[in-house]
Amino acid sequence: MSMLESFGFEDIEIGQSLRLSRTVTEEMVRLFAAATGDVNPMHLDQNFAAATPFKGCIAHGMLTAGFISAAIATGLPGPGSVYVGQELRFDRPVRAGDTITVELTVQEKIPGKNHIVLKTVARNQNNKTVVSGTATVLPPPGKARVEQPAEPRFLPA
Amino acid sequence: MSMLESFGFEDIEIGQSLRLSRTVTEEMVRLFAAATGDVNPMHLDQNFAAATPFKGCIAHGMLTAGFISAAIATGLPGPGSVYVGQELRFDRPVRAGDTITVELTVQEKIPGKNHIVLKTVARNQNNKTVVSGTATVLPPPGKARVEQPAEPRFLPA
Numbered sequence: 048m049s050m051l052e053s054f055g056f057e058d059i060e061i062g063q064s065l066r067l068s069r070t071v072t073e074e075m076v077r078l079f080a081a082a083t084g085d086v087n088p089m090h091l092d093q094n095f096a097a098a099t100p101f102k103g104c105i106a107h108g109m110l111t112a113g114f115i116s117a118a119i120a121t122g123l124p125g126p127g128s129v130y131v132g133q134e135l136r137f138d139r140p141v142r143a144g145d146t147i148t149v150e151l152t153v154q155e156k157i158p159g160k161n162h163i164v165l166k167t168v169a170r171n172q173n174n175k176t177v178v179s180g181t182a183t184v185l186p187p188p189g190k191a192r193v194e195q196p197a198e199p200r201f202l203p204a
Numbered sequence: 205m206s207m208l209e210s211f212g213f214e215d216i217e218i219g220q221s222l223r224l225s226r227t228v229t230e231e232m233v234r235l236f237a238a239a240t241g242d243v244n245p246m247h248l249d250q251n252f253a254a255a256t257p258f259k260g261c262i263a264h265g266m267l268t269a270g271f272i273s274a275a276i277a278t279g280l281p282g283p284g285s286v287y288v289g290q291e292l293r294f295d296r297p298v299r300a301g302d303t304i305t306v307e308l309t310v311q312e313k314i315p316g317k318n319h320i321v322l323k324t325v326a327r328n329q330n331n332k333t334v335v336s337g338t339a340t341v342l343p344p345p346g347k348a349r350v351e352q353p354a355e356p357r358f359l360p361a
Contacts, residue, residue, distance in 0.1 A: 075239050075240075076239075078235050078356070079235075079236070079270065080355065080356050081235050081355060081356045082235035082236040083270030084226055084270075084271070084274045084355060085270055085271075085273050085277055086278060087273075087278060088208070088352075088353050089283065091353040091356070092353050095283070099284060107270070107273060108273065108287045108290075109269050109270045109290075110239060112290075113236065113242055113264070113266045114241070114242075116242050116264060116265065116266045117241045117242035117244075120243075120246070121243060121244060126244055127246070129294075130265045131293070131294060132293045133266075133269075133291075133294075134289070134290075134292070135290045135291070135292070136288070137286075137287050137288060137289060193245055194245070194249070195243060195245075196237075196243045196244075196248040197243070198238060198241060198243050199234035199237050199238045199248070200360070200361035201234075201235060201238050202360075202361045203357070204359045
């Protein structure tokens with residue numbers, strides 16, 4: 048059983064960072080489309096996407112944003128965090144087969160509100176930035192260890 | 205066969221708007237977790253979530269952000285749009301059973317870059333704002349009609 052650790056506001060230091068890597072698959076893109084209803088042909092229709100400047104299907108930008116959310120929720124500050132806001136810039140396309148590494152770095156602590164501001168950067172396997180921005184998060188009340196829920200599993204219907 | 209229509213930069217007017225509604229289900233939350241790997245117990249573990257200020261599981265904020273992405277990609281400006289950036293504020297929790305209506309409104313046109321800025325607001329069935337912010341989008345080259353891809357379907361494994 049995997050455990051997740053969380054950090055409270057007082058435990059968090061400026062400059063503290065965390066990395067999380069995920070390799071994008073076509074199935075992940077299709078699961079994201081099923082979850083959100085985002086059936087943009089840019090992500091699902093190879094013929095349509097081939098005729099665009101991207102010359103082939105790309106992943107939803109919000110899928111990579113979901114990796115940022117995952118890194119916050121499971122790592123820094125970890126479970127119990129409340130996501131207050133996120134600025135995103137979609138710098139480059141992501142395709143199935145790309146390995147995306149999200150890096151979170153604590154940039155600022157806002158004592159009155161107990162918010163932290165994280166620099167959030169996602170890079171591909173060639174170290175090119177694909178998504179950049181900042182997250183504002185309310186960390187959980189203090190350090191804790193909780194069981195990591197199993198990743199739900201699905202099969203194409 | 206459903207068709208999707210897109211608007212080019214010249215076709216888009218300040219104040220133009222679009223609405224899209226989706227009812228959140230537990231399955232959508234689990235599909236989102238499977239797509240992104242975001243296994244935050246706040247979304248998947250009823251016991252954990254019951255002990256937090258939310259008093260029960262809530263949906264990933266980025267799932268609602270995905271509805272905004274869906275509204276942009278399938279409606280305004282429609283397929284062929286390039287998502288440049290998105291600012292998000294997670295104002296209130298969303299739970300399975302909530303019906304979320306995303307409203308996009310064209311706020312600004314930036315002629316040099318051909319970007320448009322959309323006000324993006326998601327409200328629940330009680331007309332309370334759950335996610336707010338702005339999107340920056342590069343619309344497709346001009347008006348077009350394309351086939352809407354089928355929503356991928358999955359069954360729990």
